[in-house]
Amino acid sequence: MTIIVILFNKPFISLYTLVGVLWSITLIAIAFVIFIENRSPQSTLAWFLVLALLPIFGVLLYFLFGRSRWRRKKHLHRVEERRKIFREILGSKQINSVIPPIQNEQSAGLMKVVQKFGGGPAANETTTKLLTNGEETFTEIIKAIENAQHHIHIQYYIYRSDEIGKKLRSILIQKAQAGVIVRFLYDGLGSYSLRKHFLQPMKEAGVEVLEFDSILSPWLLETVNYRNHRKIVIVDGKFGFTGGLNVGDEYLGRSKKFPIWRDSHLKIEGKALYKLQAIFLEDWIYASSGLNSYSWEPYMTKQYFPNYGVPDAEGAVQIVASGPSSHDTSIRNALLAAMGSAKKSIWIATPYFIPDQETFTLLRLSAIAGIDVRILYPGKSDSVISDQASQSYFAPLLEVGVSIYRYKDGFMHAKIVLIDDEIATIGTANMDIRSFELNYELIAILYESTAVIDVKRDFEEDFKASTEVRWEDFQNRSIRKRILESLMRLISPLL
Numbered sequence: 408m409t410i411i412v413i414l415f416n417k418p419f420i421s422l423y424t425l426v427g428v429l430w431s432i433t434l435i436a437i438a439f440v441i442f443i444e445n446r447s448p449q450s451t452l453a454w455f456l457v458l459a460l461l462p463i464f465g466v467l468l469y470f471l472f473g474r475s476r477w478r479r480k481k482h483l484h485r486v487e488e489r490r491k492i493f494r495e496i497l498g499s500k501q502i503n504s505v506i507p508p509i510q511n512e513q514s515a516g517l518m519k520v521v522q523k524f525g526g527g528p529a530a531n532e533t534t535t536k537l538l539t540n541g542e543e544t545f546t547e548i549i550k551a552i553e554n555a556q557h558h559i560h561i562q563y564y565i566y567r568s569d570e571i572g573k574k575l576r577s578i579l580i581q582k583a584q585a586g587v588i589v590r591f592l593y594d595g596l597g598s599y600s601l602r603k604h605f606l607q608p609m610k611e612a613g614v615e616v617l618e619f620d621s622i623l624s625p626w627l628l629e630t631v632n633y634r635n636h637r638k639i640v641i642v643d644g645k646f647g648f649t650g651g652l653n654v655g656d657e658y659l660g661r662s663k664k665f666p667i668w669r670d671s672h673l674k675i676e677g678k679a680l681y682k683l684q685a686i687f688l689e690d691w692i693y694a695s696s697g698l699n700s701y702s703w704e705p706y707m708t709k710q711y712f713p714n715y716g717v718p719d720a721e722g723a724v725q726i727v728a729s730g731p732s733s734h735d736t737s738i739r740n741a742l743l744a745a746m747g748s749a750k751k752s753i754w755i756a757t758p759y760f761i762p763d764q765e766t767f768t769l770l771r772l773s774a775i776a777g778i779d780v781r782i783l784y785p786g787k788s789d790s791v792i793s794d795q796a797s798q799s800y801f802a803p804l805l806e807v808g809v810s811i812y813r814y815k816d817g818f819m820h821a822k823i824v825l826i827d828d829e830i831a832t833i834g835t836a837n838m839d840i841r842s843f844e845l846n847y848e849l850i851a852i853l854y855e856s857t858a859v860i861d862v863k864r865d866f867e868e869d870f871k872a873s874t875e876v877r878w879e880d881f882q883n884r885s886i887r888k889r890i891l892e893s894l895m896r897l898i899s900p901l902l
Contacts, residue, residue, distance in 0.1 A: 531722075549575065567601075579614055617695055645676060684711060750827055781810040
């Protein structure tokens with residue numbers, strides 16, 4: 408403040424100089440805040456680099472994307488208190504608290520560990536069906552919605568107003584007009600292209616429509632970097648869907664850039680829907696912002712949480728959710744526990760591969776120990792920055808025996824992990840820092856389920872449709888490419 412007063416008292420000091428001094432003070436203040444927040448060393452150094460090399464852009468980038476998860480928690484404190492009460496209410500009525508009988512000791516042990524890490528309890532009497540690509544996925548979702556009797560809950564990160572988007576909207580309108588309760592939740596950034604003329608017909612038909620953290624919100628600086636990346640469809644509390652697919656024609660292979668879109672989704676029927684329903688309602692309550700604890704009572708009915716199971720179902724399903732306001736990175740921790748339990752193989756499919764240090768080290772050590780570690784990655788990415796950052800991790804992995812396959816037939820967008828051909832995870836989270844720490848995500852862990860067999864089948868087919876990255880060939884990449892990878896690697900903690 409003293410510096411500013413002195414500057415204002417000296418008329419010969421130009422406005423340009425004053426702005427420069429104020430900007431320098433801002434840079435120093437931001438650097439100090441980043442330093443005392445005790446972020447990871449990689450994130451701290453990345454921010455220092457951006458602020459040093461691109462000071463103007465770096466300051467703007469920080470205010471939009473750099474503020475810590477602690478600030479997010481502070482912003483959401485009051486809402487989180489209400490969500491905590493909601494979880495306690497649900498917990499008191501929990502119908503899946505008994506650990507399902509599982510023969511495999513590895514699976515049984517992992518269930519308990521994941522629950523301690525913040526995942527929901529594993530649920531038996533639940534069937535799962537792997538849905539491969541858009542045609543199969545949307546066919547199953549539409550069929551379930553058309554048969555809805557009581558309610559339809561639908562939530563997407565990206566929902567486009569194109570052909571498939573309009574088709575699904577038409578069905579939702581018909582069901583609402585028929586008396587079915589329809590709730591439609593979309594992310595304010597991922598679905599920014601949705602306009603009033605698209606949403607209004609749904610509202611007029613009785614569909615309840617909410618936006619999760621609008622990019623036009625007065626809280627923009629507190630929310631823009633923390634997106635709801637979940638994809639959830641729930642019908643009557645009995646049938647549910649989650650996975651990699653959003654709603655858009657590109658997910659059906661109708662994009663000129665990606666005529667083949669390889670993706671995976673999951674259909675869930677049975678008791679595991681209890682947790683999935685709770686996740687949706689928590690997000691709905693947050694987005695509505697006006698609800699209080701007493702407003703939740705209408706949801707605490709058997710219509711939303713039916714004690715519905717499939718008695719003959721094999722295995723169990725465990726739903727894990729996390730977000731920027733979570734106490735810990737539950738999904739990352741659950742994946743680490745799953746991969747750390749591997750005895751034979753770890754197969755990963757992800758469109759973006761920017762692991763944190765713990766995940767990266769675990770994969771390298773697993774390969775060194777003789778475990779078959781494979782990564783299935785797009786041959787052509789939809790993000791140049793992310794793609795180059797991802798490739799910067801390839802060399803140290805290839806060097807110790809990790810196999811990396813690049814899917815050559817189109818864009819590979821599935822988010823799956825397969826452990827020892829017996830345990831599989833599928834959900835919305837990519838294998839990157841953004842999914843682990845910044846986005847609201849969820850995964851489903853499948854134990855001794857018949858769907859795990861289908862996951863392995865799809866992996867084997869995808870490997871055949873891919874080109875394996877050879878260590879010798881990758882070492883021969885140009886100096887220019889190595890420099891680009893290194894630069895993107897430096898800022899990868901910010902992605």
